[in-house]
Amino acid sequence: MASRFNPLKADAAWQKAWDDNRTFAARDDSPKPKSFVLEMFPYPSGRIHMGHVRNYTMGDVLARYRRMTGHEVLHPMGWDAFGMPAENAAMERKVHPGSWTRANIATMKAQLKRLGFALDWTREIATCEPDYYGHEQALFLDLLEAGLVYRKESAVNWDPVDMTVLANEQVIDGRGWRSGALVERKKLSQWFLKITQFADELLDGVRGLEHWPDKVKLMQENWIGKSEGLQFRFKLSDGGEVEVFTTRPDTMFGSSFVAVAADHPIAQSLATDNPEVQAFIERCKQGGTTAAELETQEKLGFDTGIRATHPLDASWELPVYIANFVLMDYGTGAVFGVPAHDQRDFEFATKYQLPIRRVVSEGSQTAPEFHGTEAYTGPGTIVNSHFLDGLDIADAKREVIRRAEAGGWGTGTTVWRLRDWGVSRQRYWGTPIPIIHCESCGPVGVPKDQLPVVLPEDVSFDIPGNPLDRHPTWKQVDCPKCGSPARRETDTLDTFVDSSWYFLRFASQPSDQPFDKAVAEQWLPVGQYIGGVEHAILHLLYARFFTRALQHIGKIDVAEPFAGLFTQGMVTHETYKSLDGRWLSPEEIRKDSAGAVEIASGDIVTLGRIEKMSKSKKNTVDPEPIVDQYGADAVRWFMLSDSPPERDLEWSENGIEGAWRFVQRLWRLFDGLEDAQGEDKDLDRRLHRTIAGVAEDIDALTFNKAVAKLYELTNAIERAQPSASRNTAIRTLVRVVAPMVPHIAEQAWAEMGGEGLIADAPWPEVDPALLVDDEVTIAVQVNGKLRDTLVMPKGAPKDQVEAAALGAEKIVRALEGNAPRKVIVVPDRLVNIVA
RNA sequence: GCGGACGUGGCGGAAUGGUAGACGCCGGGGACUUAAAAUCCCCUGCCAUUCGGGGCGUGCGGGUUCGAGUCCCGCCGUCCGUACCA
Numbered sequence: 001m002a003s004r005f006n007p008l009k010a011d012a013a014w015q016k017a018w019d020d021n022r023t024f025a026a027r028d029d030s031p032k033p034k035s036f037v038l039e040m041f042p043y044p045s046g047r048i049h050m051g052h053v054r055n056y057t058m059g060d061v062l063a064r065y066r067r068m069t070g071h072e073v074l075h076p077m078g079w080d081a082f083g084m085p086a087e088n089a090a091m092e093r094k095v096h097p098g099s100w101t102r103a104n105i106a107t108m109k110a111q112l113k114r115l116g117f118a119l120d121w122t123r124e125i126a127t128c129e130p131d132y133y134g135h136e137q138a139l140f141l142d143l144l145e146a147g148l149v150y151r152k153e154s155a156v157n158w159d160p161v162d163m164t165v166l167a168n169e170q171v172i173d174g175r176g177w178r179s180g181a182l183v184e185r186k187k188l189s190q191w192f193l194k195i196t197q198f199a200d201e202l203l204d205g206v207r208g209l210e211h212w213p214d215k216v217k218l219m220q221e222n223w224i225g226k227s228e229g230l231q232f233r234f235k236l237s238d239g240g241e242v243e244v245f246t247t248r249p250d251t252m253f254g255s256s257f258v259a260v261a262a263d264h265p266i267a268q269s270l271a272t273d274n275p276e277v278q279a280f281i282e283r284c285k286q287g288g289t290t291a292a293e294l295e296t297q298e299k300l301g302f303d304t305g306i307r308a309t310h311p312l313d314a315s316w317e318l319p320v321y322i323a324n325f326v327l328m329d330y331g332t333g334a335v336f337g338v339p340a341h342d343q344r345d346f347e348f349a350t351k352y353q354l355p356i357r358r359v360v361s362e363g364s365q366t367a368p369e370f371h372g373t374e375a376y377t378g379p380g381t382i383v384n385s386h387f388l389d390g391l392d393i394a395d396a397k398r399e400v401i402r403r404a405e406a407g408g409w410g411t412g413t414t415v416w417r418l419r420d421w422g423v424s425r426q427r428y429w430g431t432p433i434p435i436i437h438c439e440s441c442g443p444v445g446v447p448k449d450q451l452p453v454v455l456p457e458d459v460s461f462d463i464p465g466n467p468l469d470r471h472p473t474w475k476q477v478d479c480p481k482c483g484s485p486a487r488r489e490t491d492t493l494d495t496f497v498d499s500s501w502y503f504l505r506f507a508s509q510p511s512d513q514p515f516d517k518a519v520a521e522q523w524l525p526v527g528q529y530i531g532g533v534e535h536a537i538l539h540l541l542y543a544r545f546f547t548r549a550l551q552h553i554g555k556i557d558v559a560e561p562f563a564g565l566f567t568q569g570m571v572t573h574e575t576y577k578s579l580d581g582r583w584l585s586p587e588e589i590r591k592d593s594a595g596a597v598e599i600a601s602g603d604i605v606t607l608g609r610i611e612k613m614s615k616s617k618k619n620t621v622d623p624e625p626i627v628d629q630y631g632a633d634a635v636r637w638f639m640l641s642d643s644p645p646e647r648d649l650e651w652s653e654n655g656i657e658g659a660w661r662f663v664q665r666l667w668r669l670f671d672g673l674e675d676a677q678g679e680d681k682d683l684d685r686r687l688h689r690t691i692a693g694v695a696e697d698i699d700a701l702t703f704n705k706a707v708a709k710l711y712e713l714t715n716a717i718e719r720a721q722p723s724a725s726r727n728t729a730i731r732t733l734v735r736v737v738a739p740m741v742p743h744i745a746e747q748a749w750a751e752m753g754g755e756g757l758i759a760d761a762p763w764p765e766v767d768p769a770l771l772v773d774d775e776v777t778i779a780v781q782v783n784g785k786l787r788d789t790l791v792m793p794k795g796a797p798k799d800q801v802e803a804a805a806l807g808a809e810k811i812v813r814a815l816e817g818n819a820p821r822k823v824i825v826v827p828d829r830l831v832n833i834v835a
Numbered sequence: 836g837c838g839g840a841c842g843u844g845g846c847g848g849a850a851u852g853g854u855a856g857a858c859g860c861c862g863g864g865g866a867c868u869u870a871a872a873a874u875c876c877c878c879u880g881c882c883a884u885u886c887g888g889g890g891c892g893u894g895c896g897g898g899u900u901c902g903a904g905u906c907c908c909g910c911c912g913u914c915c916g917u918a919c920c921a
Contacts, residue, residue, distance in 0.1 A: 004873095019843065102851050214840095215839060215840070215915085215916085216837085218838075218916090219838095219839090219916065219917085222838075222916085222917070223917090227920070227921080229921080244921080245920095245921065246921060247920090248921080299919080323919095324919085325918075325919045325921095326919085326921075327920070328850090329921085330920050330921075331920075331921060332921095334921090335921045336921085337921090338921095342921075343836085344919060344921080345921085415920080415921090417920060440852065507902065533915085533916090535917090536916085590853060641847090641858090641859065641860095642847045642848065642858085642859060642860080643847060643848075644847095644848080647841095647847095647848095649844095649847090650847070652846095652847090652860080654859095654860055654861070655847085655859085655860070657860090658860060659859095660858060661873095661874095662859090664873090664874095665874095668874090704847090704848075704849090704858090704859095705849075705857095705858090707858075707859080708848090708849070708857065708858035709857095709858080709860075710858095710860065711857095711858050711859070712857075715858090718875095777854080778854090779853070779854040780854090781853085781901090781902075782853080783901080783902090784853095784902045784903095785902095786902070789854065810888095813888095821901095821902080823901090824853095824901050826853060826902095829853055829854090830853050830854070830902090832853080832901050832902060833901090834901050834902095
């Protein structure tokens with residue numbers, strides 16, 4: 001045996017062995033229990049980064065462990081390959097988005113392979129290939145047929161220079177992020193998916209997901225934003241009506257004004273012949289939408305002079321304002337104000353000297369006069385409200401809704417924050433929407449036997465706009481219904497559609513349909529899904545919706561695609577700044593005892609915050625040279641060490657060095673195996689405790705704890721005298737570390753004469769008898785302070801433990817002759833003497 | 836503002852209400868070596884110490900308990916999400 005583990009040789013050899021044996025190809029027909037382990041598939045941006053390495057290492061440990069515990073594991077990998085960066089690259093470097101993307105995939109696939117991930121590459125998919133997006137087009141048509149897709153005019157952010165639609169995130173201070181041009185609101189006909197039809201289901205469903213982080217569940221709940229209340233009409237003094245929505249119908253008798261949004265029809269119609277109203281509306285539109293601005297922005301109102309009649313008291317009139325804080329796209333775009341019990345209304349009423357009337361008791365305060373400095377929104381009894389007096393808030397709500405419905409002036413309603421999902425994108429590098437627009441037939445779905453609608457290759461990116469739209473022939477087709485000349489839809493689908501069903505395609509990929517129902521159902525739901533928390537809302541909500549929509553149309557009998565979700569932390573690194581404020585990369589600086597200096601200039605470098613690795617801050621560390629230097633196992637081990645997986649992990653030179661040292665320590669143990677006799681009961685126990693503990697930790701994804709336990713076992717083995725027990729411990733250790741450091745484990749397994757590949761070996765069995773000690777250390781406290789410890793046989797009777805504790809020399813001294821007043825004995829743990 | 840998470844040595848972090856600081860990193864001392872690297876051994880929360888042991892310690896202030904890092908109440912701070920949601 002070699003004296004040192006050489007990852008350069010071993011990594012490649014074992015990766016080849018796994019490939020040659022198709023070790024990680026999942027078998028649909030396996031009789032074993034199935035386990036679907038999935039990490040969010042990457043966007044092929046060019047190179048793997050440390051975030052990928054951490055994410056895929058975690059999933060890999062779980063996948064390998066599941067295999068060892070007798071599961072048939074599906075652990076696939078693919079590419080979320082459509083999207084803007086490819087088009088940007090096309091514009092900047094004159095490369096076709098397809099060749100750019102495919103080259104990136106090739107690079108990144110090779111990089112992933114070097115990390116030795118137990119991936120089923122036979123199921124690799126790239127969303128930019130027709131044999132993926134063609135099936136997506138079929139699903140789109142199915143949803144269209146089922147009425148879950150519709151077309152609607154909708155306002156978008158339009159960049160007039162790049163001639164493209166921008167996502168909200170791409171609009172910075174009202175300007176396009178690339179062109180810098182002022183962004184316009186433009187109305188376009190767009191395709192929408194009816195996610196709102198599933199709002200209730202999605203809300204109920206997310207609450208039932210036991211193995212999701214509460215944080216993500218809460219974010220989704222807030223995003224869906226269910227509000228139950230009353231929608232009702234006010235009659236107006238100008239003969240019209242205004243519809244408002246409230247979640248607090250119980251406070252009807254506390255209202256003192258009605259307010260409508262600046263773009264509400266009432267405001268708009270007043271503006272046509274009233275310059276004052278026009279000016280006010282203009283003023284509302286100014287003012288930013290950033291957090292800071294909104295917080296400080298004043299509540300502004302304009303009294304229209306119109307009066308609204310209170311629906312429960314015809315003699316009561318309320319002024320109608322136009323107000324800057326009312327949003328047209330939520331509820332009805334109009335509200336009624338109850339200043340005493342809503343903070344926003346309170347501020348408005350204070351400013352415009354409107355009545356503030358208490359209608360909910362606050363402790364003993366029940367008088368209508370309200371003297372607080374802020375609105376009271378807590379619980380209480382309804383007061384000063386005629387027939388509602390004495391009811392609690394919930395009952396009063398029900399009563400008002402009942403009367404509104406009986407009287408025909410309002411209805412109990414649920415309002416959602418969630419909007420339907422607009423999926424049209426005016427871009428080239430996406431799934432073509434399989435629709436043909438015909439002058440006489442309207443939009444017609446492309447017949448399924450003509451799918452896929454393939455992106456044309458001969459496109460140019462030298463001028464702005466959508467290359468599909470200006471392609472000379474691509475959009476010219478005949479209507480599939482009537483045969484007359486028609487126009488192909490030139491919009492493509494939002495890339496979030498691509499990632500909304502890829503897990504189904506991983507589970508089953510027949511050529512003639514998107515997936516086979518029965519086969520996919522064997523694998524789904526994904527048992528453990530792992531990815532970044534940045535996808536907590538959009539991707540995870542869209543994928544959940546898409547699965548439910550497919551269930552709705554009978555394509556699959558699964559409601560929730562991801563049974564378990566884990567959101568891992570980021571990989572971070574120190575940042576460095578030069579004297580003149582430039583970001584510096586780790587390679588550009590040198591650290592010494594005095595601090596850090598810039599190598600090129602010798603100038604002092606400022607150490608910045610520890611931040612997520614990003615190109616803009618130049619604090620990235622490319623994984624590939626690190627793998628070259630230390631091998632895959634050390635990199636994997638470091639990714640699992642120290643930081644709890646949900647928290648950020650700081651990349652450090654010392655950390656990877658430590659991981660490298662550990663890999664070599666393992667090798668010395670494996671390599672130094674020699675015949676020895678005799679039993680070492682302590683080591684036996686420690687081994688079995690470690691097997692059980694590491695198993696538990698991997699199941700719970702608390703890899704940092706598993707790592708600590710493995711260090712402890714390794715320390716113990718190193719210190720132990722030669723014995724048969726020690727040899728067993730070393731042989732067993734190989735299997736226990738195998739999911740984390742698979743290459744060295746295979747090498748050791750082979751050299752120890754293990755059968756087959758360790759990737760196929762079973763997880764070592766735990767002997768329950770060895771999990772319990774015969775002796776325990778019992779802490780002895782006096783008045784809660786530790787004074788001594790006793791070693792006692794496990795399960796020693798209470799009185800015996802108490803006697804031993806009271807007899808101990810240190811305890812006698814600590815008691816200073818005082819008689820114990822009380823003695824608490826916790827079996828096998830501690831004795832506390834109260835003196 | 837609202838919602839959430841978190842706050843433990845020089846650092847990353849362990850700890851079913853029961854011996855706080857496991858494990859790793861950094862640091863110090865020693866062994867091996869001509870020397871270095873590698874490796875191995877010892878020390879390493881703070882304070883004072885007669886070297887037996889002692890006092891103080893989990894953001895701050897209270898409380899519950901025989902016993903609180905852990906539970907409860909009130910503050911302070913950091914990070915994340917969200918944005919006038921009626």
